[in-house]
Amino acid sequence: MKHLLSFEDVTTDELKALLDNAIALKKAHRAGQDPKTLKDKVVALVFEKSSTRTRVSFETGIYHLGGQAVVVTSSGSQIARGEPTEDTARVMGRYCDMIMVRTFGQEVVEKYAKYAGVPIINGLTDLVHPCQLLADLMTLKEHGLDLATMAVAWIGDGNNMANSWIESAGHLGFKLTLAVPEGYEPDAAILARARARGNKQINIVHSPKEAAKEADVVTTDVWASMGQEAEKAKRAQDFKGFIVDEELLKVAKSGVKVLHCLPAHRGEEIAASVIESHPEIFDEAENRLHAQKQLMIWLMENR
Ligand code: CP
Helix, strand or coil: CCCECCHHHCCHHHHHHHHHHHHHHHHHHHCCCCCCCCCCCEEEEEECCCCCHHHHHHHHHHHHCCCEEEEEECCCCCCCCCCCHHHHHHHHHHHCCEEEEECCCHHHHHHHHHHCCCCEEECCCCCCCHHHHHHHHHHHHHCCCCCCCCEEEEECCCCHHHHHHHHHHHHHCCEEEEECCCCCCCCHHHHHHHHHCCCCCEEEECCHHHHHCCCCEEEECCCCCCCCHHHHHHHHHHCCCCCECHHHHCCCCCCCEEEECCCCCECCCECHHHHHCCCHHHHHHHHHHHHHHHHHHHHHHCC
């Protein structure tokens, strides 16, 4: 049985096929030809953190594929009461055919995978956000970038998104330069594994301009992720100068693509004018739907 807890769960060929098939599925959807892979199937969506895009895109995608979504939030369930994940997972696995989990620790999705007996999708943990990267990579491919040779600049926190970018670079071989403030470096083990796959072009720097120089893609995320609200003021100080604005984009390649997983804090990590002049950010948000539909089809095929 396959899961998607991180990009460690896919081979490079499987990742490439997921992206190609997601693009084909988007076309099929627009032609009114969605496969009904989830007919008579139920997918549970567990949210221990808030969401707009993940929740709506999964619920919509499950509907397109003929299935039924059941949303479980921690506050309205026994999760907040402290029921052990091992028990929640075993019970939900007896009702449902697949489970998506958005939570804090990576160990939680690992427990679901160990105990539920059905495919598990990581809908964001503190460590990685693979569903978002499927959409991001799909968007860049649709916009004509070569995922093997492009140069990507990550500007900001070495957070779950940065870690998933590193995993992606490990698989696909593109140049990835991450500009992070000192003390906000991405996960060292993920970085080592990506480099061990043979990509010698993944580098950490502390200057946004150095990262963005000649980049094909510039991407960022909020300075304080969910669960880090208490650090907001300190982070605002530490991340000064790490804004993606027109000034920074001047050093990137002409026609640079800008991505942001959203929601954004306009005027903090990204200028409002950059969001408004880079509609690919909304293609990226839309592609959560198509990429995750393809992911669910692939997981059903590999049960
Ligand atoms: N990008 C993302 O995961 O958005 P949500 O938090 O709205 O799901």
